[in-house]
Amino acid sequence: MFPGARADRDDASYVVVGAPLDVSTTFQPGARFGPDRVRRFAETYDDFDRRTDLRFSELSVHDHGDVRAWDDAAEYLEYLEGVLTDAVWDGAVPLTIGGEHTVSVAGVRAVDPDAVVVLDAHLDLREEYDGNELSHATATRHALDVADEAVILGARTGSEAEWERADADDVTVVPPADVSDWTPDFDDESVYLSVDVDGADPGYAPGTGTMEPFGLRPHEMRDAVRAVAPHADGFDVVEVNDRDDGQAAALAGKLLREFVYEHAR
Numbered sequence: 210m211f212p213g214a215r216a217d218r219d220d221a222s223y224v225v226v227g228a229p230l231d232v233s234t235t236f237q238p239g240a241r242f243g244p245d246r247v248r249r250f251a252e253t254y255d256d257f258d259r260r261t262d263l264r265f266s267e268l269s270v271h272d273h274g275d276v277r278a279w280d281d282a283a284e285y286l287e288y289l290e291g292v293l294t295d296a297v298w299d300g301a302v303p304l305t306i307g308g309e310h311t312v313s314v315a316g317v318r319a320v321d322p323d324a325v326v327v328l329d330a331h332l333d334l335r336e337e338y339d340g341n342e343l344s345h346a347t348a349t350r351h352a353l354d355v356a357d358e359a360v361i362l363g364a365r366t367g368s369e370a371e372w373e374r375a376d377a378d379d380v381t382v383v384p385p386a387d388v389s390d391w392t393p394d395f396d397d398e399s400v401y402l403s404v405d406v407d408g409a410d411p412g413y414a415p416g417t418g419t420m421e422p423f424g425l426r427p428h429e430m431r432d433a434v435r436a437v438a439p440h441a442d443g444f445d446v447v448e449v450n451d452r453d454d455g456q457a458a459a460l461a462g463k464l465l466r467e468f469v470y471e472h473a474r
Contacts, residue, residue, distance in 0.1 A: 210248065211270070216271045223472075224293075225270060233343070237450060237452050243306060246455065304443075305444070310448055326359075326441075329405040358381070360380075361380065361382045364382050365423055389429050395440045403446075409430060410422065413456060430460070438469075446464055
């Protein structure tokens with residue numbers, strides 16, 4: 210159970226769902242261990258948040274547990290979408306813990322937002338990667354099949370074709386140096402927020418599949434999550450693996466909590 214997620218399912222305002230999919234990771238696999246590690250390294254966090262004057266355990270968060278993954282990514286995403294849609298239909302905000310970034314596709318489909326905000330080192334706008342159309346490197350492109358626009362915060366690498374796709378009117382790329390000055394402008398639009406932990410500089414979160422230097426600092430990611438949370442109807446944090454001493458998992462768990470505190474406030 211995610212620490213403090215004590216609410217009954219019927220009373221929940223937020224539903225945590227683990228999605229340990231790990232079938233398309235292209236460098237360092239291990240994202241299947243992400244949900245367990247995020248829960249474990251969040252155990253030390255105090256329940257009380259002084260900034261918001263809120264207690265996490267009193268914010269009606271329920272932990273659904275993990276949706277066991279299998280090899281067929283398309284079939285798995287369809288099933289995961291159903292689990293997350295149940296939460297949406299019950300008036301709760303789904304909080305998905307990955308797992309590889311592909312699981313965000315299920316979250317976006319369940320929430321059906323107007324806009325998607327992604328913290329990520331990579332554009333993830335590929336049509337396919339190594340012949341796979343449901344790769345972690347295609348997550349944001351698939352999100353744009355649902356949402357009208359995507360804002361990618363902290364991106365610093367991509368293929369030539371991805372950068373060409375990013376020049377379209379429905380994509381905004383905010384490089385790492387500009388993220389601290391970025392302000393969301395969504396009015397009444399519905400937003401889905403996805404945090405790929407590799408958006409952080411690998412010095413802060415080395416436990417991820419595809420590290421990319423010159424990234425975001427943790428407080429920059431925190432501030433971005435806080436800025437988007439009031440507009441968001443769904444959230445995920447993905448790409449944590451078991452190849453560090455818990456730095457990536459600790460950051461992911463803290464960002465999830467920051468999202469809930471700010472959204473609830």
